[in-house]
Amino acid sequence: MLPVPLLTTLSYGLKNTLFESNLFASQIGIIAYVWMLFVIAISTKPKWIDKMIGLPEMYLVHGLIGLGGVILALVHKMMIQSFGLIKLTGTASLILLLTVAVYSIFFLSGWLTSRIKILNVLKQDLERLLRYEISVWLHRLNIVATLLIFAHVILIPYIANIKPFMILFFTYSGITALMYLYYHFMKPFTYKKGILIEHTQIASSVTELVIQTKHLWNFNAGDFVYLSFPDVDGMKEMHPFSILNYDKKSHQLIFAIRNWGDFTARLNSLPKGTKVKIDGSYGRLLQSIRENKGKKLVFIGSGVGSVPLISLTISLFEKYKISFIRVASKQEDLIYESYLRNLSNNNTNFNYFSQLGRLKKNQIKNIVNDNKNSYFIVGGSTQMMMGTMKLLKNAGVKKSQIYGEKFNF
16 A cells, blocks of 8 residues: 555646656566665654564565565566666665675574575574674665665656656655664663673573663563663664563563574673663563463473463562473473473462473373363474464464564564
8 A cells, every 4th residue: 555646646647658668677676776765764763663563574574575576676677777876776775685685594594494494404503603793784785775776766767757656655765764874862861771780591592681770660571672782792782581580679671592593692792880771661461461361371381482471470470370392402492491380389360280201292182171161371492382372273273362572573
């Protein structure tokens, strides 16, 4: 729907002119441009989108529309000839878009690597070599490409002379530019501030962080925030982490983070007192539970991916009946095991079970049979979540009764 006003005015402006034969190719190019603007707009993480579908789903839409825009731009390039600066700006933007698309599909979206094991292993190895901040800046080449498309359009005389179209074109571009500029230059002033007061190695590859905030904030159980360390080189870009717990009395945020990429591998080396910036919180886990009020809760988690489920347990075990099933490849990955077992032993509302190795098909069937009319939340790696959700559906659980937030971004 978004491109329709531009397509209509463009069609009217080129009707009965010498350039009417270029209309279809031009419309494809405009659709590609509008889709790229949309990708930029939703990359600013609007709160209303987070509350409606959640940021993980938003980033999936972001990736699909971005890829669609690149494909349309390529089709546009093949359908129409151009010369001089018009050709240069169009070709340069397409090269940048193709480069970012390939890079994003492999490194940032997780959609492809979560489905092909060998690519996932290769991605994890390469992530140790590529700094997180470099990845973020490479992705921002989308902005340069979009600016080149903007210049490409206004350089075409027979399109620039269509005033109704150009008014809309500048409006669409201007609104997107304002959203982007606000997000990068104004929103940082609204970030919450904190101080790192403790980091503890709770497993060979997991660090517990404790951050002291100055004021009482509204962090929901199961949510995630974006953290950055503005005074530390290589850690100034925001990175998403699930909240383990937020102590409202002491105003302390607690995280359990796997040390994997270059960003997280440095957490243990940060000195106490390091300044922290916090953006958020984001997430729909608690909201989705409220939307399914009255149902028993079943959490199925794996490794560090179970952190938001532990957060929900801490917050909800007195109000809801909860069954928590957790798996891990190694015993040490069952972080906070003793806490959860003690909680289960002392509360009739909460039942906990853990094991090493994946849940088998017959185990999933038994879980479903023992928890009729329940709401299932899954947390873990993308591969684990996809596999578990599929088994739950095969065991008879409706899609609407299963939820999880995949961190593919």
